[in-house]
Amino acid sequence: MPAPLNLTELDLRAIDTAKVLAADAVENAGHGHPGAAISLAPIAYTLFQRFLRYDVADDRWEGRDRFVLSAGHSALTQYVQLYLAGLGLELDDLKALRTWGSLTPGHPELGHTKFVETTTGPLGAGLATAVGMAFSQRRVRGLLDPHTEAGKSPFDHRVYVIASDGDLQEGVTAEACSLAGTQELGNLIVLWDDNRISIEDNTDIAFTEDVLGRYDAYGWHTQRVDFTATGQYVEDLDALAAAIETAKADARPSLIAVRTIIGWPSPTKQNTGGIHGSKLGGEELAGLKEALGFDPAQMFAVEEAVVEHTRAGAAALSAAARKEWDELYAAWAQANPAGVELLERLQARRLPEGWQESIPAFGTGKPMATRAASGAVLSALAGVLPELWGGSADLAGSNNTTMKGEPSFLPAHRSTGEFAGHEYGRTLHFGIREHAMGSILNGIATQGLTRPYGGTFLQFADYMRPAVRLACLMDVPSIFVWTHDSIGLGEDGPTHQPVEHLAALRAIPGLSVVRPADAAETAVAWREVLVRDKAAGLILSRQNLADPVRDEASGLASAEGVARGGYVLREAGAVGGAGQSTAGEQGAAGKVDVVLIATGSEVAVALEAQELLAAEGVAARVVSMPCVEWFDAQDADYREQVLPASVRARVTVEAGIAQSWYRFLGDAGVPVSLEHFGASASAERLFEEYGFTAQNVAAAARQSIARAGSAA
Numbered sequence: 001m002p003a004p005l006n007l008t009e010l011d012l013r014a015i016d017t018a019k020v021l022a023a024d025a026v027e028n029a030g031h032g033h034p035g036a037a038i039s040l041a042p043i044a045y046t047l048f049q050r051f052l053r054y055d056v057a058d059d060r061w062e063g064r065d066r067f068v069l070s071a072g073h074s075a076l077t078q079y080v081q082l083y084l085a086g087l088g089l090e091l092d093d094l095k096a097l098r099t100w101g102s103l104t105p106g107h108p109e110l111g112h113t114k115f116v117e118t119t120t121g122p123l124g125a126g127l128a129t130a131v132g133m134a135f136s137q138r139r140v141r142g143l144l145d146p147h148t149e150a151g152k153s154p155f156d157h158r159v160y161v162i163a164s165d166g167d168l169q170e171g172v173t174a175e176a177c178s179l180a181g182t183q184e185l186g187n188l189i190v191l192w193d194d195n196r197i198s199i200e201d202n203t204d205i206a207f208t209e210d211v212l213g214r215y216d217a218y219g220w221h222t223q224r225v226d227f228t229a230t231g232q233y234v235e236d237l238d239a240l241a242a243a244i245e246t247a248k249a250d251a252r253p254s255l256i257a258v259r260t261i262i263g264w265p266s267p268t269k270q271n272t273g274g275i276h277g278s279k280l281g282g283e284e285l286a287g288l289k290e291a292l293g294f295d296p297a298q299m300f301a302v303e304e305a306v307v308e309h310t311r312a313g314a315a316a317l318s319a320a321a322r323k324e325w326d327e328l329y330a331a332w333a334q335a336n337p338a339g340v341e342l343l344e345r346l347q348a349r350r351l352p353e354g355w356q357e358s359i360p361a362f363g364t365g366k367p368m369a370t371r372a373a374s375g376a377v378l379s380a381l382a383g384v385l386p387e388l389w390g391g392s393a394d395l396a397g398s399n400n401t402t403m404k405g406e407p408s409f410l411p412a413h414r415s416t417g418e419f420a421g422h423e424y425g426r427t428l429h430f431g432i433r434e435h436a437m438g439s440i441l442n443g444i445a446t447q448g449l450t451r452p453y454g455g456t457f458l459q460f461a462d463y464m465r466p467a468v469r470l471a472c473l474m475d476v477p478s479i480f481v482w483t484h485d486s487i488g489l490g491e492d493g494p495t496h497q498p499v500e501h502l503a504a505l506r507a508i509p510g511l512s513v514v515r516p517a518d519a520a521e522t523a524v525a526w527r528e529v530l531v532r533d534k535a536a537g538l539i540l541s542r543q544n545l546a547d548p549v550r551d552e553a554s555g556l557a558s559a560e561g562v563a564r565g566g567y568v569l570r571e572a573g574a575v576g577g578a579g580q581s582t583a584g585e586q587g588a589a590g591k592v593d594v595v596l597i598a599t600g601s602e603v604a605v606a607l608e609a610q611e612l613l614a615a616e617g618v619a620a621r622v623v624s625m626p627c628v629e630w631f632d633a634q635d636a637d638y639r640e641q642v643l644p645a646s647v648r649a650r651v652t653v654e655a656g657i658a659q660s661w662y663r664f665l666g667d668a669g670v671p672v673s674l675e676h677f678g679a680s681a682s683a684e685r686l687f688e689e690y691g692f693t694a695q696n697v698a699a700a701a702r703q704s705i706a707r708a709g710s711a712a
Contacts, residue, residue: 016041031278052067055322074164075105133159143424184219189247346387389428399457434456502657517569564634575614575620590619594701602672609695
């Protein structure tokens, strides 16, 4: 048996202080979630004062354990411990809970409060993201120190999670934890607050399964610590500590079910939904304080000796952990100078010199699906960007997300005839778990050293949208590869054909939605995504697209224009017969009657329409707009050069709803779009039936010219 914690009177007083502070902070704010923060106080205290490795002076220390409060509504569980341990919060921060500009927002936010590892609040997201953090730890160890004995590497650390009943009800945790069991992530320890209360009170109305049995089936190591086992409520922290030590020694991910009573010892609201998400109220708050031996008349009462004790304890824990790690790191660094150089580059988020030279050249005139071009880029970059890794939600062959020759990331004994690998491999297999994939990518991305990507069909981006939104909210550079981007995927039919998805994704602040027109644009798009280092979605075709030679003869501009989001692909004057414009504006590039703006596979259709119009003497400019977000970031002069305000006749061409294009169309523009679901047929038939033809785009151009002329 592990040695007892030997908690002192000051430790116990600190735990009670944490309970009172949680209640006071919510009462002071007038809103919040006090219940779980009150009853979780002893569990969180045990973690922060006995188990977690951290450096009080460096919240991004590479050797730290990661702590994830998946029960993000109980933010005070973490905030109070950060205050007691001296990790960047003070009493005034607790008093400012949930107010403008405070370091204590309603849910923990990455980048806002030190020692917060990920943004939590949407239930399930924290635990699923923590699985990604555990992935990252193993991959980084494999990159930098694969041969050192377990527990002896500076790149060994654990991921601790506090999860709620609600977290374990959300489907994303089922997805992620199932995969964590398959991956045998022994560096992941989850403490489940089994209090059986949610907003609608007792969870018996909706959550009655054998959770530990489910996690046993996932391949997890499971334990139970029951504070109610004796018939009285006893916060048995020695039993909790023993369970954590047992979990640390197991090679599997661990779930420890801790049976608590929410809000204990609040006199009348404990064990009820009433204490979950509302302040206690004066009478109940007074009762809580009296039960814990605090003055009911005082708010935010903290004894100086308590804070001195907790901060001294945290400092000692920090110093010991840092000393041990520094010694391990020094020995590793001396033996691995190349590893040190790589680590420093990864920490700086710096790409290696000359890496772009490995990107294959396209524009050969040979048709190619942009998904295939993307796969070629990934395989070409494998040797120069060891930090780049990823895979697919069981669609590797369709998404082209497997780098050729790279081993799979999985325990070696789980290798198959198709995919062989080891625990430090590179090719990720998420299974059919799109939401978990997005969260795991985010967890990897929060760690900063590697660059993860994951693929599925664009239609199924809906399954992972919450994770995509969180990537943008956290400003982490997760890369989402979404293929089969339109009705162009063909016979699978409307269930698999994205229609509203491009517009919906463009509505997410901070997400770059990149839909290249051909292989050459795809190569530049990948380069830009890696250089920009922000959340991005690559939207790629199933079907082959023209990959034309871009030269003076073709009149096509270089694909380098992708870097600016939108660019003039071919001027009106580059097509024979278009020199006699009557409605356009004279500029350096000649007269322009109408601008055709297109993305992806529809760019080729716009180019054909341009030729038809030219034969009629209509000067049409074709603009390829692979990324609206990057185009919006350009200066006004550039945007005016590409889309002159004086040319009001405009047509947008995209095989999806037109919602996101009207701001470019103005009062005279005409969209060629798809405002309904598709059908099961060949891509060629669907494009013809739904008007994605050169003839229809030319007709829309004439209509727009007429509108612009009549309104002039």
